[in-house]
Amino acid sequence: MTLQRRAVLEVLLARDDHPTADQVVEDLAARGVSGVSRATVFRALELFAERGIVARVCHPGAAARYEVRTHRHHHLVCDVCGKITDFDDDALSALQLPDLGSGGFRARDFSVHVRGLCADCAREQDHELRNEEP
Amino acid sequence: MTLQRRAVLEVLLARDDHPTADQVVEDLAARGVSGVSRATVFRALELFAERGIVARVCHPGAAARYEVRTHRHHHLVCDVCGKITDFDDDALSALQLPDLGSGGFRARDFSVHVRGLCADCAREQDHELRNEEP
DNA sequence: ATCTCATATGAGACAAGATCGCAACCCGTG
DNA sequence: CACGGGTTGCGATCTTGTCTCATATGAGAT
Numbered sequence: 129m130t131l132q133r134r135a136v137l138e139v140l141l142a143r144d145d146h147p148t149a150d151q152v153v154e155d156l157a158a159r160g161v162s163g164v165s166r167a168t169v170f171r172a173l174e175l176f177a178e179r180g181i182v183a184r185v186c187h188p189g190a191a192a193r194y195e196v197r198t199h200r201h202h203h204l205v206c207d208v209c210g211k212i213t214d215f216d217d218d219a220l221s222a223l224q225l226p227d228l229g230s231g232g233f234r235a236r237d238f239s240v241h242v243r244g245l246c247a248d249c250a251r252e253q254d255h256e257l258r259n260e261e262p
Numbered sequence: 263m264t265l266q267r268r269a270v271l272e273v274l275l276a277r278d279d280h281p282t283a284d285q286v287v288e289d290l291a292a293r294g295v296s297g298v299s300r301a302t303v304f305r306a307l308e309l310f311a312e313r314g315i316v317a318r319v320c321h322p323g324a325a326a327r328y329e330v331r332t333h334r335h336h337h338l339v340c341d342v343c344g345k346i347t348d349f350d351d352d353a354l355s356a357l358q359l360p361d362l363g364s365g366g367f368r369a370r371d372f373s374v375h376v377r378g379l380c381a382d383c384a385r386e387q388d389h390e391l392r393n394e395e396p
Numbered sequence: 397a398t399c400t401c402a403t404a405t406g407a408g409a410c411a412a413g414a415t416c417g418c419a420a421c422c423c424g425t426g
Numbered sequence: 427c428a429c430g431g432g433t434t435g436c437g438a439t440c441t442t443g444t445c446t447c448a449t450a451t452g453a454g455a456t
Contacts, residue, residue: 132433233340
C-alpha cells in the first residue's frame, strides 16, 4: 500500500458517485496531491478491483467507472443517456443467491441492475410521441 | 429497418455471448456481408439499445458489449479477468422490483450481477497463495 | 413504377480512454 | 551500504468510440 494508492482510495471514498479514472486524476490534482500519474491511477484502480476493494460499475459510456464498495446497493441504468443512479432496497439486498459452486465461480457480492429510462429521458420520449401524433 | 441493421441483429442473435461492436463487425465480414462500416454498427447497436431491443452488458473491460434480450437472465462477472458468464435462475428472475416510480425512473427489465472470481482466476489465485506460503 | 425527402450509410479523420515498456525510484533486508 | 522486488512516471502506442459530409437508401405518396 503506497502513498499514491492510498490517495486514490481516499478520493474514491470522498465521492458517492462513480468516477472515471480521469475524474480521479482530476480530483487528486484538485486536492493538491501533485504528480500521481494517469497510469498509476489506472493500475491502482485495476488492482483494487481485483482485490474486491472497489467495484467496476456497469458503464454504458466509453469510460470505465469505479466505486468503493461500502454497503450493498443497486443500480438504475438509463438505456438512452446512460446515466447510472444508485438505489437501496433492503429486500433486494437480502436476496439469497443460488448456489453457483457448480461452475466454480466464487461469488464476492452482487447487485441488481435495472435497465430502463431515467426520468429525463422518459419525459423527452413522451414529448416526441406527442409531437408525432398530435 | 435497413439491411445493415438487420444484419447486425442477425449476428447478435447468432451468438449467445456478449460481443463488442468490433466483434460484430468481424462477424459481419466473416459472413460475407461486405461493407457494413464500423460507424454503422456502432450506430445500430446504440439505436437498438435505446429501443430496448438489445442490452448493453455490464462490461468491466474497455469495450462496450451487447446482447440480444431474449429471456431474462443474470451475469457472473469476474473481477480479475473480466469474463462475463450468463446464468439462469428462476427465483431471481421472478423477483418483484420495488416501486421506483418515485424517482421517475421507468424500468424495462433487470438482471442480477454477481461479482467475484471465475473458476480459472480462483484456481490461479489459490496457486499463488500456495507458492507464497508453502 | 416513379418521385420526393428525410434518414441512414461509408470512409476516414479525430478524440478519448486505456495500456505498455522501460528507466528511475523507494523501501525493507541481509 | 548494496541488493532486489515491486512501484512509479513518462511517453509512445493501441483501442474504442464519435464526427463530418457527400452519397445512397428506404418508405410512403402519387
